Amino acid sequence: MKLFTKYGRINFLAILSVLFAGSVCYYYIIRYVLIHQLDETLKVEEQEILDFVHKKNQLPEPSQYRDQTVFFTRTDEPVKRRFLSVRHHGHFRQIFFPVLADKMQYMAMVSKSQEESDDLIGLIVIITLGLMGLLFLVLYLVNRLVLRKLWRPFYQTLSSIKQFHLSSQRTIPDLNTDINEFQELGIAVQEMARKVLQDYDSVKNFADNASHEMQTPLAIINSRLDLMIQDQKLDERQMKQLQGIYDATGRLTKLNQSLLLLTKIDNNQFVNVKDISLDLLIKEKIFELDELIHAKHLQLSVNASPASVQMNEYLADILINNLMSNAIRHNLENGKIDIIICPGMLKISNTSDPLGFDGAGIFDRFQKNAQSQGIGLGLAIVKQISDNYHFIIDYSYFNDLHTFTLRF
Numbered sequence: 117m118k119l120f121t122k123y124g125r126i127n128f129l130a131i132l133s134v135l136f137a138g139s140v141c142y143y144y145i146i147r148y149v150l151i152h153q154l155d156e157t158l159k160v161e162e163q164e165i166l167d168f169v170h171k172k173n174q175l176p177e178p179s180q181y182r183d184q185t186v187f188f189t190r191t192d193e194p195v196k197r198r199f200l201s202v203r204h205h206g207h208f209r210q211i212f213f214p215v216l217a218d219k220m221q222y223m224a225m226v227s228k229s230q231e232e233s234d235d236l237i238g239l240i241v242i243i244t245l246g247l248m249g250l251l252f253l254v255l256y257l258v259n260r261l262v263l264r265k266l267w268r269p270f271y272q273t274l275s276s277i278k279q280f281h282l283s284s285q286r287t288i289p290d291l292n293t294d295i296n297e298f299q300e301l302g303i304a305v306q307e308m309a310r311k312v313l314q315d316y317d318s319v320k321n322f323a324d325n326a327s328h329e330m331q332t333p334l335a336i337i338n339s340r341l342d343l344m345i346q347d348q349k350l351d352e353r354q355m356k357q358l359q360g361i362y363d364a365t366g367r368l369t370k371l372n373q374s375l376l377l378l379t380k381i382d383n384n385q386f387v388n389v390k391d392i393s394l395d396l397l398i399k400e401k402i403f404e405l406d407e408l409i410h411a412k413h414l415q416l417s418v419n420a421s422p423a424s425v426q427m428n429e430y431l432a433d434i435l436i437n438n439l440m441s442n443a444i445r446h447n448l449e450n451g452k453i454d455i456i457i458c459p460g461m462l463k464i465s466n467t468s469d470p471l472g473f474d475g476a477g478i479f480d481r482f483q484k485n486a487q488s489q490g491i492g493l494g495l496a497i498v499k500q501i502s503d504n505y506h507f508i509i510d511y512s513y514f515n516d517l518h519t520f521t522l523r524f
Contacts (some may be wrong), residue, residue, distance in 0.1 A: 124259045131255065134246050150233040151209065156197055158211040161186070161226045165215065175217045175224075178477040188222045189214065195223045198511035204207055207231055269293040273302055280309060281387075319379065334369050342364065377434070378481075378493070381500045386428040394455050395420040397432060401440045408444050415452040423459045425524050427505050435501045439464050439520055446518070450515070454517075465519040478511050 131433035165186070168176045178187040183210075195214035202208050207230040215222045269291045278287045288309045291302035341362045345355070378463065380386065398420060402409070409416060425432070441452050443466035479499035498520075502509040508523040 120181075123263075127255070127259065128252075131252075133247060134452070136249070136265070139244055139248070139351060142243060142244065143237070143241065147237055151201075151230075154228060154230060154233060155211070158209065158228060161228075162213055162224070165224055165226070169215055169217050173218055175215065177186045183231075185227040186225070189246075191223045192219060192405050195221070197379040201230065202227075205481075208235055217488055228292060266295065269295065269298040270301070273298070273305055277305060316479045331369075334365060337365050338362070338369075353442075364467055368385050378500055379498060381431070381497075381504055385503075386520060389426050389428055391424050392427055392429060394423045394425060394436070394462055397436050398440075398455060398457060398462075401436050405440055405444060409453075412442065412444065413445055413450045414447055415450075416455075417452065418455045420457040422457065423457050425490075425505075427501075431501050431504075435498055438498050440509070441524075442466075442494055442520075443518075463519060465517045467516055468518050470513065471518075479509070 124247070131422045161184075165176060167310045175188050176186070179185070180187075195212065197213040200210045200212065201212060208227045208228045209230045210225055212225050236354070248305075248376060271287070275290060280286070280288060288302070288306045289495070290306075291298060293299060293302075341358060344350070345358050345362065350358070374445060398418070402416065439462075443464050446468045447453065447466045454465040456463040478480075479495050481493055481496040499509055501507075502522065510521045512521070
């Protein structure tokens with residue numbers, strides 16, 4: 117739910133609650149005031165009757181008009197003065213009180229119509245409801261027009277943050293607003309974007325420089341090792357030592373390249389995307405890795421339907437290459453590889469021994485079996501590429517099959 121919508125609902129409910137409670141209280145206050153005023157009128161009539169009886173020692177004549185009725189009833193029971201509202205052919209307010217005339221006790225009743233008070237209360241209710249409706253209309257227009265305009269800088273800042281990208285090197289534009297809070301928000305976001313760009317440039321330059329500087333000495337070491345290995349004067353022990361150094365240098369080179377690739381993926385340096393046909397890319401990789409597949413006498417099964425995905429071509433090649441290489445390198449002699457491709461999913465399964473560690477950490481960097489000759493970054497790169505494009509990569513082991521499922 118949007119902030120503006122939630123604010124509007126809370127504001128509406130709060131105002132509705134206050135107006136409803138206030139209207140109920142207002143109704144009962146007005147009703148009390150009008151009834152009290154009517155009771156005062158009845159008290160005046162009571163006093164006039166008592167004054168008449170006091171002067172003449174007899175009751176006045178009973179009377180009945182449209183809005184007032186007076187009558188007397190002979191009684192021996194004690195009479196208490198009281199007020200009462202009744203509905204009988206109309207709405208009336210009545211007062212009962214005792215009267216002594218000619219040494220006899222009577223109960224006097226004076227009744228006055230309450231219709232005028234009811235009409236006045238009804239008119240007040242109608243006016244109040246009208247004012248409430250007008251108030252809600254004004255509040256709605258204020259929320260839709262004025263408050264939306266006030267919140268516009270916030271949404272502009274939010275849109276700028278969404279469009280911000282490290283590779284574009286563009287900062288957050290200035291906000292044109294006179295609201296202090298939004299000005300502070302804009303300044304904070306601009307400062308944050310500037311620091312992020314500065315850190316990004318620093319990391320990118322470090323990765324590029326480190327890669328360049330490390331590749332040169334590694335290339336020199338490899339070339340010198342090539343020359344030394346070709347020396348006929350070396351004995352078998354020296355040859356094995358040089359071969360170990362040569363292999364370690366090769367792993368160091370791969371490690372440097374893999375770490376550099378991970379850094380570039382983290383920094384979103386692969387921004388160019390295109391429509392990649394995964395079924396065709398899988399067929400190309402099978403052709404490239406055909407010798408390795410036959411060297412282990414692996415049985416390959418491919419069930420491919422046309423499937424495509426939007427991503428960088430170089431990263432797509434690395435993603436498929438790492439998954440295929442992993443399925444071949446860690447497979448058994450005379451094992452099998454099953455590949456299933458369909459729209460939205462790629463599944464690669466291979467036979468192999470159970471993992472020597474928890475399968476939940478298979479995508480962690482440098483996670484590998486003790487007997488593995490790899491550097492432990494292949495699947496970490498697969499995971500990083502998948503996360504970069506919001507793909508879902510899962511691993512499972514069932515019936516001696518290690519299965520990697522990629523959903524995109």
